Amino acid sequence: MQYLSLASPGKRYSLKEVLFKGLAPDGSLFMPEEIPALDPDFIRNIQDYSLPQLAFEVLKPFVTPDVPEQTLQQIVNDTFSFEIPLKPVEEAIQVLEVYHGPTQAFKDVGARFLSRLLGHFNRGESRKLLVLTATSGDTGGAVAHGFHRVPGIEVVVLYPNGKVSPYQEYQITSPGDNVHAIAVNGSFDDCQRLVKDAFKDDALRQLVYMTSANSINMGRLLPQMVYYFHALAQYRRAGFNDAPVVTVPSGNFGNITAAMLAHKMGLPVKRFVAATNVNDVVPRFLASGAYAPHATIATIANAMDVGDPSNFPRMYALYHNQLSELKAEVTSFAVSDEEIKQTIKAVFEKVGYLMDPHTAAAYVGIKKELRQGENGFFVSTAHPFKFGEVIDEVLPGGLAKAGYEIDFPKLDRTQLKAMAPEYAELRKRIKKMA
Incomplete structure (x- = not known):
């Protein structure tokens, strides 16, 4: 499989180039040159496959022969080593829980897969690789955990102070250690x-061997397809044979883009619902045809506090940049x-x-969208x-009633040295790590 830039589709890139560059040289996003169709028999018999077996079959067209099959099998075994259950919530509605990894967020999947891929390709390199990423919440923890103490790799995570x-x-x-x-x-x-400014800085990239672990990196995005196929396997085992409606809480739109990629490979989906918070760029685009990014509005669903979703160009490209095609399969609601x-x-x-705020937004979306006789999951x-x-605030004692208690030390914020949002300062810090 080769990859191309959405802005300059004439040039092709290898998987290793795509993983290590993060963004294309023109500042655009990478995409596979084609979306491979899975064998219909695989979809027909999907309930017979385990999660690692599914992962191997889904990801093999995208990473082999760059990664040997035996290595890929080990990577997917390591990545998908925790439960991703589909559970009934009420009649016709189920929930896919993708938060049972080490940092209790769906981003564990992408971060674990990417860290192992980069570790494979970086073996034998004489210089360290710097992984630079931005987070609105959960990505940072998943990346920090996924890359912690990986030999030859330093990690920088930027997060909005107090948000x-x-x-x-x-x-x-x-x-700590190699995670900054x-x-x-x-x-x-x-x-x-x-992060984007750093990747567009050719002079810096001559000094620092650097890539990204955000969902702009294909290595983060591709493995997220897997749990949608795993959801279908469980959906079939539960006795459902129709195509489900799928609702995804959406901020940077990487998760739902992965679901759409899976659909293009052959995953049966009746339609998608992208549930956002009041950062509603995509719902407004679907209503008006005008893509109008805006300053981020802080909400209680902070992982969706994104005023200009990075993965929107990928999502739109999957529908040939045609609004009518996108609207035929996708609806979006602000909650x-x-x-x-x-x-x-x-x-x-x-x-x-019990649901976190992002899951609750997705539940609102499926309740609004699901029609008579349809089934689906959020x-x-x-x-x-x-x-x-x-x-x-809304359910005093609710966590304890649900059996959820985790003890952790609070950060001493009086000792926190936050950085101004100025690229010159970030550049200076990165250069010190080179």
Whole structure:
């Protein structure tokens, strides 16, 4: 498999080039040159495959022969070593829980897969690789954990100061060693802009061997397809034979783009619902045809606080940049903080299922979109404990009632030295690590 830049599709790149560059040289995103179709028999018999077996079959066309099959099998065994269950919530609606990894967020999947791929390709290199990433919350912890103490790799995680939960901040800042956490006095979009500026800085890249672990990196995005196939396998085992409606909480739109890639490979999906918070660039685009990024608005679903989703160009490209094609398979809703709070409380009181704010937004989306006679599932992307402050506000004692208790040390914020959202400062810090 070769890869191309969305802005300059004439040139092809190898998997290794794509992983290590992160962004294309023209500043655009990489995409596979083609979307391989899976064998219909594989889809027909998908309920017979284990999660690692599914992962191997789905990812093999994208990474071999660059990665030997035996190595790929070991990577998927290591990556998909935890449960990703599909559970019933109410009639016709199920939930796919993708937060059972080490940092209790769906991003563990992408971070673990990417770290192992980069480790494979970086073996034998004489210089260190710098992994630079921005986070609105969960990516940072997953990347910090996934790359912690990986030989030959240094990690820099930028996160918006005061705009992630205490538990998220603990996961980002606690590993130490080769993981460097930098709080930025700004928004996630500021952090993301700084990362993009670094990758566009040719002079810096001559000095520093550097890649990204954000969902702009194909190595993060590709493995996320796997759990949608795994969801279908469980959906079939539960006795459902129709194509499900799939609702995904969406901020940077990497997760739902992975689901769409899976669909293009042959995964049966009736349609997608992208649930956002009030950072509603994509819902407004689907309504008007005008893509109008805006300054990020802080919400209680902070992983979706994105005013200019990086993966939108990939998502749109999958539908040939045609609004009519996109709208035929995708709807999108913005969900307010108040709706999220009400939903967390109402669903727990009704069926005993506790949700974090992002999962609650996805639940609102599927309840709005699911029609008579249809079945579907929504994606739960983070453990409720990661947003304990929100849950305690709407459901005092709710975490304890659900059996969720995690003890962790709070960061001493008086000692925190946050960085201004200025590229010159980030550049100076990166150069010191070269």
